[in-house]
Amino acid sequence: MSALPRLALGFVAGALSILIFDQATSFALNQLGLAQIPVYSLRPASPLGIPQIANQCLWGGLWGILFVILWDRSSFQASGHALAIVFGIFAGALVWGATSLAFGDFRAIAVGVLFGALIAGLIALFGAGVLFGLLFGVMGPAMVNWVVLPVVRGQALFGGSGRIAVTAVIGAMFGLGMAVLLSLTARLAGGGRG
Template sequence: MTQRIVLSRFILAFIAGVISVLVFHQGMLALLHTINFTSRSPYPMTPTAPFGIPQVFSSALWGGVWGLVWAAIAPSFRRKNYWIAALLFGALAPTLVAWFVVAPLKSQPLAGGWQPAGMVTGLLVNGAWGFGTALLLSLFARRQAFSR
């Protein structure tokens, strides 16, 4: 692959990750909130430290960063395993980092205090993000191939 194609793939992966947070991640959170599985509501505008960025936009930014990670590892998965890998990557990688790296840095309990509903919510919303990111990246790549 040329450098231009690789750069283009990573830019698209970042965009896919951002959009996936806004559509798939927050969509799953909206569904879980609607059925009263979680008290967390979608699209939170609560300011985050240290810059006061609304939480949903902070999450979207990090979704873009995780999209870059997905773009780096996705080519190693075969076509039939791609969707399973995307779902598992999304559910596990960001969730485990949030539970065991971010939470202690923010003086929060590990794994959401081991509360089952909170743990399942994290796995589901991030799994939805992973699937959405892979789907969008796949659609972007297909569109890019047709435009050549």
């Protein structure tokens, strides 16, 4: 696929990842009582009156273009079943530890097991590129939300300890979503890699 259609595909994958993965994660965090984030908000997000969800999709699409540029140059391959099991267990344990601090009861175990199984399953289905998506989401969009936006707005960096974890989870799921969507597109088009 030539460069321009590939970049357009990245833009669409980024916008869809906002609508599907980012907003679903925000909703789940709201339901767990870990955050209060507006989901699919139509509140104007800029002086131009653009609804917040449209603004998020625009930025998600721009992140999607960068994601495709980096994804196409990365060495992640569409394999890694053993890696899926190891990383899924690690991710589940990490989430269990974080949620046990918030809940201190059986809900932490349930969240950790479900998250670990979800990540392991997605890696097994779509390959190790899902890890690239997770890392991209944390190192790109989440880092911008921790450092760049607070500087621009004159706020404290990182937004506090509870906000760091929430932003990391949302960013990771956004990146994971782009990896999954691009992998699905490649499979449907008959190509190997997303």
